[in-house]
Amino acid sequence: MTTSDEQQADLTGRVPEHADLLVVGGGPAALAAATGYRDHGGEGTVVLVSDDDTLPYFRPPLSKDYLRGDTEEADLLIEPESAYEDADIEARLNVMVTALDAGERTAVLSDGAQLTYEHCVLATGAAPKPLLVPGADDPRVAYLRTLDSARRLREAAEGARSAVVVGSGFIGCEAAASLARRGLDVTVVSTEELPQQTRLGPDVGERIAGWLGDEGVTLVGGAEVEAIEDAQLVRISGREPVRGDLVLVAAGIDPQSTLAAAAEAEIENDRVVVDEHMRSSVSGLFAAGDVAYARNGLAGRHLVVEHWGEADTMGGIAGAAAAGADASWAQAPGFWSVVGDHTLKYAAWGDGFDDVEFVDHGNGAFTAWYSADGVLVGVLTHEADDDYERGSKLVEEGAPAC
Numbered sequence: 001m002t003t004s005d006e007q008q009a010d011l012t013g014r015v016p017e018h019a020d021l022l023v024v025g026g027g028p029a030a031l032a033a034a035t036g037y038r039d040h041g042g043e044g045t046v047v048l049v050s051d052d053d054t055l056p057y058f059r060p061p062l063s064k065d066y067l068r069g070d071t072e073e074a075d076l077l078i079e080p081e082s083a084y085e086d087a088d089i090e091a092r093l094n095v096m097v098t099a100l101d102a103g104e105r106t107a108v109l110s111d112g113a114q115l116t117y118e119h120c121v122l123a124t125g126a127a128p129k130p131l132l133v134p135g136a137d138d139p140r141v142a143y144l145r146t147l148d149s150a151r152r153l154r155e156a157a158e159g160a161r162s163a164v165v166v167g168s169g170f171i172g173c174e175a176a177a178s179l180a181r182r183g184l185d186v187t188v189v190s191t192e193e194l195p196q197q198t199r200l201g202p203d204v205g206e207r208i209a210g211w212l213g214d215e216g217v218t219l220v221g222g223a224e225v226e227a228i229e230d231a232q233l234v235r236i237s238g239r240e241p242v243r244g245d246l247v248l249v250a251a252g253i254d255p256q257s258t259l260a261a262a263a264e265a266e267i268e269n270d271r272v273v274v275d276e277h278m279r280s281s282v283s284g285l286f287a288a289g290d291v292a293y294a295r296n297g298l299a300g301r302h303l304v305v306e307h308w309g310e311a312d313t314m315g316g317i318a319g320a321a322a323a324g325a326d327a328s329w330a331q332a333p334g335f336w337s338v339v340g341d342h343t344l345k346y347a348a349w350g351d352g353f354d355d356v357e358f359v360d361h362g363n364g365a366f367t368a369w370y371s372a373d374g375v376l377v378g379v380l381t382h383e384a385d386d387d388y389e390r391g392s393k394l395v396e397e398g399a400p401a402c
Helices: 003-008 028-039 081-086 147-158 170-181 202-214 258-262 308-322 385-397
Strands: 017-024 046-049 089-092 097-101 106-109 114-122 126-128 162-166 185-189 218-220 225-229 233-236 246-249 253-255 271-274 285-287 292-296 301-304 334-339 342-348 355-362 365-372 375-382
Touching: 017 028, 017 308, 028 046, 028 089, 028 114, 028 308, 081 089, 097 258, 114 308, 147 246, 162 170, 170 185, 170 202, 170 246, 170 334, 202 218, 202 334, 202 342, 202 355, 202 365, 271 285, 285 308, 308 334, 342 385, 365 385, 375 385
Parallel strands: 017 046, 017 114, 046 089, 114 285, 162 185, 162 246, 185 218, 271 292
Antiparallel strands: 097 106, 106 114, 126 253, 225 233, 292 301, 334 342, 342 375, 355 365, 365 375
16 A cells, blocks of 8 residues: 555545546446547546446436336447446446535445545536425336336336326336336326427417327316315316326436536536536546536537437547547537327427427328527427438528428
């Protein structure tokens, strides 16, 4: 043990380990940060710390293929275990970072280990937003975010005949359709009159509602949940209650920015403020994915993004920047969502619109063009891939509204 090590040893005699890159998180942003660092010449030790019990995996299938039973856990891994060995990335699972001192560049782990680091990427993601009504915290009420939560939901669905989904966001709609395909009688309860009406407009909301109806899903819109009783009975203000053998709450997400706040990084919208290189206000500290409030170089402003693809992109940028490469975020965010047999493709800055032009192409195909102050800010398509490709470029160019 060196003299320097002796000075850093904690009271238990454990000597802090060192990571040239410490990545906190177990999602796409975390893995992309680690691999991006290596791909851009980053040398030394890379340690990925995740409180999950599984190596980084694809999460979109959790509400679709996996929930339906069409995909198994072995199919979900983004990379096999051998890929981590090949890239010399150490993944520590079932462990949390409980304290982070960005000034000293040290981290304390839940297993008692301590790490010093040169660069740290926070890819802590988000947790399901709790429904703040009596009974919603019953452990039998389902929330869907991790593979573990998906396991429990799928197991519950195997013995259920009916389900209530609270929330009509993309996760709620995807899960509702998947549960219906498992043969359950499904009801979606939402504060919105139509699914995604606020985000995507009423015309698109009507199409999604129709798709859910085709799957046999009952939609109860404009409804306020008052309580959940015995994890089965959903009480609704001014309406008859709805009962299901299982209840799934899909009411949005809460970014996990506690560590960043403790490290005194700038926080806005409950997210870590970072530049287009994913650098926070604290030296050596980066953030990527759902927890980041990142500046998009092309948009010229910070954006809230909750898309799988953007988490992967941001993570790669953070890892590259930590390795000294000149990488930046400068593209229109986008995602795909699958409801039953229908695939929505969306590219948009995502921070609002004041007008939407809905174009019906016939045979179920359509395009929605979103604009703000006369400038195109988003495009959403169903079975209109040419519009999606062209629209994505027009959004990035800041083209006039269609």
